[in-house]
Amino acid sequence: MLDNLNVKGKTVTVDAMHCQKETCRKIVEREGDYLFGLKGNQETLHDDVTLFFENTPSGFDIETFATLEKNGGRLEYRRCRKLTQ
Numbered sequence: 001m002l003d004n005l006n007v008k009g010k011t012v013t014v015d016a017m018h019c020q021k022e023t024c025r026k027i028v029e030r031e032g033d034y035l036f037g038l039k040g041n042q043e044t045l046h047d048d049v050t051l052f053f054e055n056t057p058s059g060f061d062i063e064t065f066a067t068l069e070k071n072g073g074r075l076e077y078r079r080c081r082k083l084t085q
Helices: 021-029 043-054
Strands: 011-014 033-036 061-071 074-084
Touching (some): 021 033
């Protein structure tokens, strides 16, 4: 689908299922930005990102937003972190 969309100057958001190198590459090549969900099913990437946020280099600011809600009989915790330099 990305081959047919104009994403220049836009932000593409996708769930964790589409958190793939090829998807990132296509968006960047077309001069867009992206916001991807990340879950533990991409263990190496998840671990790398977790390590980065736990040991953020100086000069970066982190904002964290979190929600907790009951959905389908279970509690769902979601956390979003925004990193700026």
